[in-house]
Amino acid sequence: MDKFYTINDLRFENDYLVIKVDNIPYKIKICEASKKLDNATEYARNDYSISPSGYGIHWKQLDEDLSVNGLIRIAKKYNIR
Numbered sequence: 001m002d003k004f005y006t007i008n009d010l011r012f013e014n015d016y017l018v019i020k021v022d023n024i025p026y027k028i029k030i031c032e033a034s035k036k037l038d039n040a041t042e043y044a045r046n047d048y049s050i051s052p053s054g055y056g057i058h059w060k061q062l063d064e065d066l067s068v069n070g071l072i073r074i075a076k077k078y079n080i081r
Contacts, residue, residue, distance in 0.1 A: 005054035005068050012045050021054075021068055026075035033074060036062045 009020040017028045017037070031038045037045055037059070044061040051058070056067045 003053055007050045007054055007057075007068070010048065010050070010057065012042070017071070019068075019071060021072065026072060028071055028075050029078070032078070033071060034064055034066060036064045 005021050006023075007019065007021060008023055009018070009025075011018050012030070013027075015030055017030050017033055019026050019028070040059070040062055044059065047061050048057050048059045050056075054068060056065055057071075058065050
């Protein structure tokens with residue numbers, strides 16, 4: 001299996017999802033990334049798994065999948081780091 005990314009960190013700070021991809025940090029407003037995440041409890045937000053390839057993140061309780069490419073695109077659109 002090809003490795004797309006290495007997720008070094010993923011956490012939530014106030015209204016932001018903070019993710020470090022290949023040692024590059026990105027901050028994404030949760031509401032821009034996902035309505036399900038925006039409305040989720042802290043417990044549900046922190047119950048995620050990263051795909052072995054690093055391509056995506058899955059939140060089982062929320063039935064939500066987000067691609068790392070999409071999250072990076074959102075972060076770059078708003079130029080938040």
